[in-house]
Amino acid sequence: MEGVLFCWANQSLPPVRRITVPPGGSSGQHRSAASMSGAAARALPKAVTFVTGNAKKLEEVRAILGSSIPFQSLKLDLPELQGEPEDISKEKARMAASQVNGPVLVEDTCLCFNALKGLPGLNNLLLAYEDKSAFAMCIFSLALGPGEEPMTFVGKTAGKIVPARGPADFGWDPVFQPDGFDQTYAEMPKSVKNQISHRGKALALVKEHFAAANYKVQNDGSA
Numbered sequence: 001m002e003g004v005l006f007c008w009a010n011q012s013l014p015p016v017r018r019i020t021v022p023p024g025g026s027s028g029q030h031r032s033a034a035s036m037s038g039a040a041a042r043a044l045p046k047a048v049t050f051v052t053g054n055a056k057k058l059e060e061v062r063a064i065l066g067s068s069i070p071f072q073s074l075k076l077d078l079p080e081l082q083g084e085p086e087d088i089s090k091e092k093a094r095m096a097a098s099q100v101n102g103p104v105l106v107e108d109t110c111l112c113f114n115a116l117k118g119l120p121g122l123n124n125l126l127l128a129y130e131d132k133s134a135f136a137m138c139i140f141s142l143a144l145g146p147g148e149e150p151m152t153f154v155g156k157t158a159g160k161i162v163p164a165r166g167p168a169d170f171g172w173d174p175v176f177q178p179d180g181f182d183q184t185y186a187e188m189p190k191s192v193k194n195q196i197s198h199r200g201k202a203l204a205l206v207k208e209h210f211a212a213a214n215y216k217v218q219n220d221g222s223a
């Protein structure tokens with residue numbers, strides 16, 4: 001899964017764009033755990049704000065994180081940026097941190113096709129291409145405040161593109177069938193999706209980071 005791939009980034013954009021996949025295994029990787037371990041607990045002025053315009057994402061993040069990380073959420077329509085997924089995610093975090101004026105968590109998600117040349121859409125892909133393998137990738141970025149360099153946490157789940165099955169209330173869930181399962185993301189119970197999903201894997205790394213970093217929230221009562 002190295003080099004250039006193609007990616008369904010957002011329904012409001014042309015559906016296919018070229019990307020370079022950031023390093024990390026199928027379960028993803030982030031770059032800050034080693035440097036954090038042993039560091040003194042850092043004080044945060046307030047709880048982390050998870051910023052997204054997507055209610056379905058927020059629902060999953062809530063379900064996956066539970067009470068493991070104190071966070072609040074804010075619905076902001078961040079601009080749809082173009083570029084490499086990791087850069088997009090980090091840039092979202094920078095914009096969110098300056099708007100919130102505090103620590104933020106954001107994410108950028110894409111569905112990436114292993115074999116595809118600039119095609120107008122998914123249906124053509126299904127008909128025209130032998131290789132239906134794909135992976136879902138989620139890149140969370142954590143910025144501790146405005147002007148701070150975001151840390152990234154990557155989760156990937158491999159699968160294949162299939163004709164749509166299941167409820168169509170969340171993006172490409174009906175057409176993505178993860179490897180090892182006979183249901184699409186849309187068909188499986190939410191709890192199963194969250195255990196194996198790109199988002200679940202990335203958030204496991206976010207949780208590890210919070211456990212290691214041991215941030216001290218100074219004012220977690222305020223919004």
Ligand SMILES: O=c1nc[nH]c2c1ncn2[C@H]1C[C@H](O)[C@@H](COP(=O)(O)OP(=O)(O)OP(=O)(O)O)O1
Pocket residue numbers: 008009010011012051052053054057076077078107108109110170171172173185199
């Ligand atoms: O688990 C998922 N299962 C199916 N579809 C998904 C998933 N996660 C994101 N998606 C869709 C939503 C959007 O069409 C695109 C990502 O774009 P992306 O910019 O990351 O999300 P967004 O604009 O909806 O929300 P945000 O305000 O967090 O940027 O893939």
Ligand SMILES: [Mg+2]
Pocket residue numbers: 010078079080
């Ligand atoms: Mg977006």
